[in-house]
Amino acid sequence: MPVAPPVWTMTRALVLTGVLLLVATSFWSLQLEWRALLTQDALSNAGEFLSGFASPDLSAPMLVKVGHAALETLSMSALGTLIAAVLGLLLALPASGRFGKSLEVTTGLFLNVARSIPELVWASMMLIAAGLGPFAGTIALAAHTTGVFGRLFAESLDNSPPEIEASLRINGASATQAFLYSRLPQAFPQMLSYTLYRWENNIRAAAILGVVGAGGLGQMMKYHLSLFQMSSAATVILAMLLLVAAVDALSFSLRRWLVR
Template identity: 60%
Template structure:
């Protein structure tokens, strides 16, 4: 029995690896990283003193009821924003995947680049001016940014799908739209669902942060209590954020595992 072949690194791969190592080294050399001050006794003392202000978390029933309402608002923002973004991403992925010609592909991909290059906080600051304070602007901000991300991922999945099944149906007289839904879409649907669930996980974190600019939810509560130095109330909000993220991560993991069976 022949021994397994040893992996071979191509010259381009080796050059890329060396460039990445050089970039990391240059980053350490150029940034003013004060490691000696970070690991001092004074830094440890002030950090511990700051963290002690968060204990014990606020557990008053009325306050926990407010947290539950804000957590539900944050969850709704992330779910609705992700759902809108998934629908918009599928629509934009069709021309971005090259199904309507090269010009449509380039134009749509430029739009997707703009949508995902602008962070959610910036989109929220822009949309809150038009929509006003509250969860509506935050939901739109999540939807716009996520549509750019999912549109690009969906377009790549469509381009990487095998064209043979759809071509076979079209040769036999099936209309292009019907051939797409019966041949190409089933190939990429698991990827589309996986990408959508992953972005939902990210958006639950982003929705919690968008409240800082007035988009509602747990983030708005956190900003309010931190600005008043009410650390115990802020600790309860942070714990609620952690539990909500863990819950969404667990649900997303179970759904992805169920789809891959």
């Protein structure tokens, strides 16, 4: 008599089939014209456009401007990430269910809304409220990243082993003391790793936010590209690449140091 396959196997097969159908439907509905990428005109236009980046402007005045913009981008990402880490930790406490189910649902809904709105949309709203400049970009990064951190930090707290906290409570420690001396120290390394990783992402996001007027390297790149000053734009792009590479290397080294 044949044995029915396990339920979990059938579920995985159904999910995989649904994903494959979704991918196939996506290709069919978008009507992508791949041959248009390889036409003579497309290749010629792309080559002409890229040739303008072959000789970046390395003059002293340009390097000073790019350096200032790079520091502005770095400051936006660092401050936005720091603000989000503090707010995310504060919101992770009710989101992890430590203050009741109703507050958990409300906080979870707020975090979902905060992280579902992209940084560019946050920046557009902040530009209306605060005007052009890095302040709007910093708040936009903080708003989106707070939603991300709140969710990740809450899951870190939920996944921490509860035995140590329960042992402290049994031995007379208060709920706050047990949390500070058991649950939080256990989850802190993972929270710090999340924070460093999101800082890497926010460096890239801060560079893009400048395109809508939030300052930094992105604003410089938009300005020079709009004037077709390709050599100056190439210098800005090189600065972006160097800044991202430096932050990636620093973050990687810090994460390696944490897991030792």
